[in-house]
Amino acid sequence: MIELLVLDVDGTMTDGGVYYDATGNELKKFAIKDGAGIVAARAAGVRVMICTGRECEAVRRRAADLHIDYVFQNVKDKAAFLRDFMAEHHLSREQVAYCGDDWNDLPAMALCGFVACPADAADLVAARADFVGTKKGGEGAVREAIEVFLRREGRLETALDRAFGVKRKTETVV
Numbered sequence: 057m058i059e060l061l062v063l064d065v066d067g068t069m070t071d072g073g074v075y076y077d078a079t080g081n082e083l084k085k086f087a088i089k090d091g092a093g094i095v096a097a098r099a100a101g102v103r104v105m106i107c108t109g110r111e112c113e114a115v116r117r118r119a120a121d122l123h124i125d126y127v128f129q130n131v132k133d134k135a136a137f138l139r140d141f142m143a144e145h146h147l148s149r150e151q152v153a154y155c156g157d158d159w160n161d162l163p164a165m166a167l168c169g170f171v172a173c174p175a176d177a178a179d180l181v182a183a184r185a186d187f188v189g190t191k192k193g194g195e196g197a198v199r200e201a202i203e204v205f206l207r208r209e210g211r212l213e214t215a216l217d218r219a220f221g222v223k224r225k226t227e228t229v230v
Contacts, residue, residue, distance in 0.1 A: 058170060058205050060147055061097055062138060063198060064156035065108040065115055068174060071194035072157070084114040085194055092220075093199030094122050100206055100215035102153075107131050107138065109160060135163035142167065155201045157181055157193050172201030 066072050069090055075083040094104055105126040106119055112129070119127040131137045142152060150169035154161070157177040165171045165184055172187040174197030182188045189200040206212040216222040 057151065057209055057211075058102055058153045059151040060103050060105060060142075060145075060153070061094075061202065062105045062107050062152065062154045062156075062164070062168070064154075064158070064161050065106060065112075066110060067157035067177070067193040068155055069106075069118070069194065069198055071192065082112045082114060084112060084118075086114075086118050087194055087196050087199070089196040090194075090198035091118075091122055093196075093202035094124065096206065096212075096215040096219045097202045098123065098125075099219035100211045102202075102206075105141075107134055107164070109134070133163075134160065135167060138164045138167055153201070153205055155198055157197075170205050172204065173197070 063069055069086055070084045077083060097104055103125040105128065106115060106124055107128050108115060109131055110129065115129060116127060128137065149167055152168045153170040153172065154165050154168040155172045156165060157174050159178055159180060161181060162184060171185045172189065173181045173185040174191060174193040175189050176192040177188065187201060187204050189197045191197040191200050203212060206215055
């Protein structure tokens with residue numbers, strides 16, 4: 057059962073573009089649907105980690121808005137970092153899911169039991185993934201991945217109920 061979801065940011069949670077305003081602040085566009093997926097994952101008891109090679113205040117803000125459990129920026133060697141984190145928290149590969157889109161994610165993906173990527177991920181990443189979404193990065197790819205593993209584990213309906221009050225439709229006996 058998945059206990060930790062590791063998310064890349066640029067190209068996964070965002071469209072991969074880097075935007076600067078007139079004062080030099082870096083801006084990013086995040087998908088609201090991804091946010092709903094993260095809320096559902098947390099409602100299912102999945103801890104969520106952002107692990108990104110860049111640093112941006114917008115990432116810190118989005119993580120705070122979504123109550124993401126762990127936020128690590130400027131991580132240059134994601135695999136070494138994740139290996140140490142998994143050992144420290146006693147997590148096996150089967151307990152960790154990873155969603156990323158580019159070559160720098162491949163070594164960390166190799167440590168995880170479930171790997172997902174957006175539709176526009178690098179070809180080598182898509183070849184490694186257990187699930188390739190139909191949505192591009194920043195357009196709901198993270199939510200798709202979360203829905204897939206929660207559904208596979210039989211936790212989706214409970215998570216949606218806890219997070220959003222979505223009750224399963226039941227038949228009425230007449």
